[in-house]
Amino acid sequence: MTDTKGQGRLLDAQGVTKRFGAVVALKDANLTIDRGEIVALVGANGAGKSTFVKILTGALKADTGHVWIRGQERRVGSPAEARRSGLVPVYQEPSLIPDLDVADNLQLGGTPVEAFQHWVAELGIVGLRLDDMIGHLPLATLRILDLARALASEPDVLLLDEMTAALPTDLVERVLKTVRAQADKGQAVIYISHRFAEIAEICDRVTVLRDGLTVGDLPIEPGVEEKVVELMLGAALGEGPAQATATMATDRADTRLRVKNLAAAPKLADVSLELRRGEVLGVVALEGQGQDELFDVLAGMARPTGGTVELDGKAVSFSHPADAIEAGMTFVPGNRADGLLMERSVRENLALPLLARPGNWGAIRMREEARKVDDAVDRMQIDRRAMGEVQRLSGGNQQKVTIGRWLASGVDILLLFDPTRGIDVRTKRQIYLLVRELAEQGASVLYYTSELAEVPAACDRAAVIFNGRLVDVIEAANADEQTLMRAAYGLTGAEAVPA
Numbered sequence: 001m002t003d004t005k006g007q008g009r010l011l012d013a014q015g016v017t018k019r020f021g022a023v024v025a026l027k028d029a030n031l032t033i034d035r036g037e038i039v040a041l042v043g044a045n046g047a048g049k050s051t052f053v054k055i056l057t058g059a060l061k062a063d064t065g066h067v068w069i070r071g072q073e074r075r076v077g078s079p080a081e082a083r084r085s086g087l088v089p090v091y092q093e094p095s096l097i098p099d100l101d102v103a104d105n106l107q108l109g110g111t112p113v114e115a116f117q118h119w120v121a122e123l124g125i126v127g128l129r130l131d132d133m134i135g136h137l138p139l140a141t142l143r144i145l146d147l148a149r150a151l152a153s154e155p156d157v158l159l160l161d162e163m164t165a166a167l168p169t170d171l172v173e174r175v176l177k178t179v180r181a182q183a184d185k186g187q188a189v190i191y192i193s194h195r196f197a198e199i200a201e202i203c204d205r206v207t208v209l210r211d212g213l214t215v216g217d218l219p220i221e222p223g224v225e226e227k228v229v230e231l232m233l234g235a236a237l238g239e240g241p242a243q244a245t246a247t248m249a250t251d252r253a254d255t256r257l258r259v260k261n262l263a264a265a266p267k268l269a270d271v272s273l274e275l276r277r278g279e280v281l282g283v284v285a286l287e288g289q290g291q292d293e294l295f296d297v298l299a300g301m302a303r304p305t306g307g308t309v310e311l312d313g314k315a316v317s318f319s320h321p322a323d324a325i326e327a328g329m330t331f332v333p334g335n336r337a338d339g340l341l342m343e344r345s346v347r348e349n350l351a352l353p354l355l356a357r358p359g360n361w362g363a364i365r366m367r368e369e370a371r372k373v374d375d376a377v378d379r380m381q382i383d384r385r386a387m388g389e390v391q392r393l394s395g396g397n398q399q400k401v402t403i404g405r406w407l408a409s410g411v412d413i414l415l416l417f418d419p420t421r422g423i424d425v426r427t428k429r430q431i432y433l434l435v436r437e438l439a440e441q442g443a444s445v446l447y448y449t450s451e452l453a454e455v456p457a458a459c460d461r462a463a464v465i466f467n468g469r470l471v472d473v474i475e476a477a478n479a480d481e482q483t484l485m486r487a488a489y490g491l492t493g494a495e496a497v498p499a
Contacts, residue, residue, distance in 0.1 A: 008035045009071065010157050010188045011056070011087070016065030017212075018051055020392050025051040027212035029065070031190070033157065038179060038189040040199040040220075043209035044232050044424040046394035049192050050092060052209070053159050056190075057089040058082040070156075086156030090163055092192075092395055092422055093335065094142040098135030105134060106149070115152035123148060124174045139166045139334050140287045140450075147175065151182070158182060159190045162395070162422035164198060166334060168287040168450050169485060176202050194424050195451075196225045208232055229425065254278075255313075256444045257329075257413055259298075262307035268293035269468030270307070275413070275444045280435055282459035282476070283448040286488050290468035291448050295417050298446070299331035300324035311413075328412030332402050332419055334448075340390050340402055350401060379434065396427040403431070411443045418450050432458045452481040466490040 011033045018026040026048045033039045043049050054060040056067065058076040067074055069085050076082045082089075096105045106113055113130070120128055123144050134142065143166050150158060160179070164172045179189050180202050191203055199206060200220060208216040208231040216231040218224055254277035262271045268290035275281045285291040296302035298309065300318030309316050311327055318324045324331070390401055399419060416435070420428045435445055435458050447459055455462045455476060462479045464472040464487040472487040 009033075010035055010069070011190075012068040013052075013056060014066050016052065016055060016067070017063045018048075018055060018060065019063055023392065024212055026055075026062075028214065029209060029212060030214040031056075031207055033188045033190060035186050035188055036183050037205065038183045038191055038203045040203040040206040041190055041192045041209065042194070042199070042206055042228060042232060044396075044426055046211075046397060047209040047232070047424075048212040049209055050161055050395065053089055053091070053161055053190070053192065056082070057087050057159060059089075059091075083153060083155075087159065088150045088153050088155035088157070089159040090143075090146045090150050090161065092161040092165070094134075094139070094146055096134045096142055096145060098133070101131050101133050102128065102145070103130040106130075109149060111149045111152050115154075116148050119148035119151045119178075120145065122174075123178060124171055138288065138292050140168065140171060143167060144171060144175075147178075151178070155187065157188045157190065159192075161192045162194070163191075164193065164195065165422040166418060166450060168285070169452070169488075170286050172198070194422070194428075196228070200225070232424070256311065257298075257446070258310040258313075259294075260308045260310070262294065262297065262304055262309065263468075264290075264293040264297050264302055264304045266293070267468050268297070268304075271463075271465060271468070271470045272307075273463045273470060273473070275446055277444055278439050278442055279461070280439050280445040280447055280459045282455045282462035282479075283446060283465065284452065284455065284462050284484050284488055285448075285465040289465045289488075291417075291465055294465070295331065295415055295446075295448060298324065298329060298415055300329070301331075329415060330411060330413070331415040332417065334418040334421060340398060344390060396423045399423055400427070400430075403434070411438055414438065414443055414445045416445060416447045418448055420454065421450065428454075452479075452484045455479045455484060464488055 009032060011031070013029065013031045016026055016029040017024075029048060029052050031039070031041065031052070041049055041052070051060065055062045056076070058078045058081050061077070067076065069087070074085060076085060076087070079089075097108070100108075103113070106116055125141060125144050125148075128141075128145075137145070143163065147160070147163060158179075164175055167175065176198060179191065183189055191199070193199055203220050206216075206218050206220060206224065206228055207214060208218070208228055210232060216228070218227060255274045256277050257275040259274075260272050263269055267288055271290065271294060273281065283291055283294070293302060297304050297318075300321040300323050303319070311329075316327055318327070318329075321331070390398055393401070399421075403416075403419065420431055423431070432454075435447065439445060439460075449455065449458075456479050459476050459479070461476060462474045462484060463470055464474065464484065466488060467490060471490055474483060474487065
């Protein structure tokens with residue numbers, strides 16, 4: 001392997017600032033990266049990471065600051081100009097058009113088809129057709145397609161914003177291997193992630209943002225995680241998932257939701273599970289094992305092809321998400337943009353469910369609405385500095401709004417699909433503790449997560465799905481990552497988990 005590090009500075013950004021009205025997203029952001037380097041860019045949600053990347057890649061314009069590309073000062077005016085300069089991003093949310101097929105999306109972006117197909121296969125996606133509609137593909141697949149498009153353009157600097165946050169472990173491994181290989185070939189990668197294990201595995205340095213300021217630049221070495229967290233949050237890790245699990249509800253004898261032999265096209269084959277009152281039941285599965293279809297059926301977004309769903313002992317069938325909501329089943333999707341009115345205010349998003357039920361139609365009770373919205377903002381610790389359009393919030397605060405809207409209207413059975421995807425450690429803890437609090441108050445939570453470490457942190461039990469079938473139910477106390485991974489691969493006995 002050729003050592004390419006230090007053979008030329010590809011990017012140097014200094015003193016970058018950006019305001020959105022009263023909100024200061026970046027105050028003094030700095031970042032450098034050399035050929036052959038992988039530099040992690042980390043910070044709590046709202047620290048300015050995504051804004052910084054969008055400025056570097058021309059999606060936003062900085063108010064002040066300087067950016068040098070290969071030693072030449074540049075003011076990148078558009079994403080197309082950034083690509084021509086060799087800076088190619090993969091943003092946190094998919095940038096593909098859902099109403100078009102794969103081929104049309106490639107044509108719009110000028111992506112070479114042959115190179116794209118090479119990277120799709122290299123990254124582990126099989127069976128993809130160019131005439132597949134983007135809107136019909138799962139989120140994890142869309143993330144891989146975005147990365148394949150970026151790699152097909154042969155970037156000098158690849159900017160990855162929470163690339164692995166929506167991916168199961170098998171695809172994460174392929175992405176990390178590919179990223180490291182790109183750096184070994186002399187390219188550079190800016191890697192935004194909240195997963196310290198990944199940062200330690202593939203990155204050379206870590207640059208830390210806090211409140212729009214660059215507050216540290218550290219080499220990857222033993223003990224760097226604690227230093228990074230102190231810089232990010234001003235405190236060490238301290239309390240966390242262990243505290244959340246210590247308050248788990250104990251009265252779980254009352255079954256609220258019972259699923260029997262449920263099947264749904266194309267992946268869900270046969271799943272039976274029970275969700276009890278006051279319980280958080282985790283769902284664990286690798287990509288494409290049927291978990292999407294399970295949640296879609298329960299949320300009224302898809303019809304089952306077999307099996308039954310019972311609520312409080314009575315069979316139910318939903319033909320529309322409104323039917324599921326009326327029955328007390330509320331859904332927080334994995335893609336935040338699917339669950340929010342991005343151009344509306346935080347208050348309007350939080351208050352929307354209050355108006356959704358016919359019994360609430362008529363004159364709006366402004367004081368009651370304001371009280372419930374304020375309570376949700378306080379409980380979720382939503383950033384009050386940006387109570388305007390939701391699209392102006394950080395990813396973590398957007399996710400808080402998707403959950404908080406159901407706090408305002410009342411929670412009975414909550415369906416959470418990867419709720420901490422792309423969220424910093426502090427916000428994750430807030431969500432863990434909130435989920436436990438809801439369970440203690442009698443709510444029931446079905447919680448799919450792509451991060452295995454979350455199961456003992458937030459759940460009472462874990463239902464593992466493989467090949468569309470339930471293969472195991474594991475108590476949280478026994479749900480270490482190795483046990484969950486073996487079950488997720490459908491393995492038993494002394495067989496090894498494949499690499």
